[in-house]
Amino acid sequence: MSKLLNKPLRTFIIYASIVLLTSVPVYFFAVDNIWLQELDENNEIIAERAVYQLERTDFRIHNSDSLFTFWNIIQPNARLEKLDRNKALPADTTYTIYKPHVNPDFKKFKDRFRVLERAFILDGNPCLLIVESNVEETYETVAVIAFITGVFFILLSAGFIVLNRRMSDRIWSPFRDTLHKLKNFRVDEGQTVTFAPGDILEFEELNRALERLMTRNTEVFRMQKEFTENASHELQTPLAIIQTQLGLLLQSDSISSDQYHIVEKANKALARAVRINKNLLLLAKVENNQFSAKEEVSIGSAVKEMVDLLEHEFHRRSLKSEVVVDENLIVYANRFLVTTVIQNLITNALRYCHQNGRVCITLGENRFTVCNSGDKELNKEKLFQRFTVLDEYNPGTGIGLALVHGICRQNDWDIAYSFDAGMHQFEIIFSPTGHGESFSF
């Protein structure tokens, strides 16, 4: 994932590099052309001046042959050559030639020359004046232009990056503030979130929209919780009536074996309905943070008590149990909720462990781990949701793990599920700081 501002930055840099790259040949052709034109002009001026002066030379005083010789010895940017008398004077020609460097040490480098050839009559003889000017070599021009372009490209990119960073720090600070508040927002805490006012229209609109959304969500969540709580509450009295009526039915003298078993089945189903109802109510209360009374709870003894109670069940189902309990571990939390967590995790392990399987319960080093043998990994995403059926042949109340999860969240404890080597494992790490403090002595 890249940051939002880095996306246009990359595009800018790519675009700049394309523009600058194409500018290199364009610059080259432009510079080279100007260069050649200027040299042609320069050659023209030299030729004109030379021809003009030569034509005015009095050859009665100066011998033309010695002038020729002398000229070609000096070679003032130009050579003089005699032309065939019988041929017509050729027109001016301009061209570029390459010659090896004059200095023998640099023989392998060739120099580029721009040449103008002009024919004229000197002392009655046709002559050719060849003016040569050194031109910068093509590769040198290209190299210099490319180098300069490169420097500018670096300057441009560095500027983009620095500006981008500065801008993103400044422009995005209200957005980061919003994001931070959003990350910390929990609908179940019933908190109201207010964003600091800013001067960027889009962010302001975003903040207003988010505020509306959060307020509404919090309200809906609160109503939902209230509904759960009220519904569970109202259900308790009718459930109590059913249970007591069934109890009375059993006491009638004429009850038969069949009737007894029917009542027992009803009792069993009723017990489950009661449990679901109680757990729902409990979950609503946990989410409502209604268990504020915290104290130092010795988890070790709570675990031992539970294991003790279930000992027969371990034995009956031939389960191998491995229990390691650090009895000194103390957790600062609500006693009832701690017991609920332990109870749910241990009974779950027992319930879903197959015959002759293994259950291990470990308490120590600030963590509580329960594992049991199983066949396949549970659905991690749905695991802690209400009414998730994890085992269709052995359905529980569907709330136990949701409840455990809720309690862990209220106490800032980490809970994790993993499946490794045929063992389901639930692990709770008690938070070392804050209200959910735990310590050993």
Add this chain to the structure above:
Amino acid sequence: MKILIIEDEEDLSDSMLVYLSAEGYLCEYARDFNSAMDKIHNYRYSCILLDLMLPGGDGIQILKRLRELSLADGVIIISARNSIDDKIAGLKIGADDYLTKPFHLSELSARVYAIIRRKNFDNSNIVHHHEIQIDLIAKRVTVHGEEVGFTRREFDLLVYFVSNTGRLIPKSAIAEHLSGDMADMLDSYDFIYSHIKNMKRKLQELGAGSYLKTIYGSGYRWEI
């Protein structure tokens, strides 16, 4: 022994009344706050079963009034509010026990029995049943004068059966009594077998008669 049932739900108070009457208690009921207040001012009860949510007032006020008057009546709060805070508050104000709705009638009966014996109305905290003697305060059981080595849970079971003498107690109720919230989680009531088996064995080893009968394969009845 008189029991006052303060409960506005008629079906519920009726079934409690029927069950407890059959145990030999003399039961009365009050269906709202004011009639409950009248009754506690005018009569004495061994045990009061108190619903907290009543038409006309909060049940906690009745409890407070009872304690202000320094009346010794045993009080069991019976509430739909399964809240630990309520429970602690209730017990602090002076309730003797707290039972959450819904409950098994056998459980209610056992709680009432325990409170009346504990309060020692008519010096009843030692229970005699043929050759078996149960000391409810010291939590000791003797058969022919010889002490039975019961675990806490086995002792609890025995008292539970004795307090429901002659009644058919379904396995589901025993499971709930023994393990509270865990009974349903395990979805199997088999774990109660071993406790009951051990309890019976220990009694019989010391020569007690077998008073606990198994009914229809999974129910139990303590017979006289």
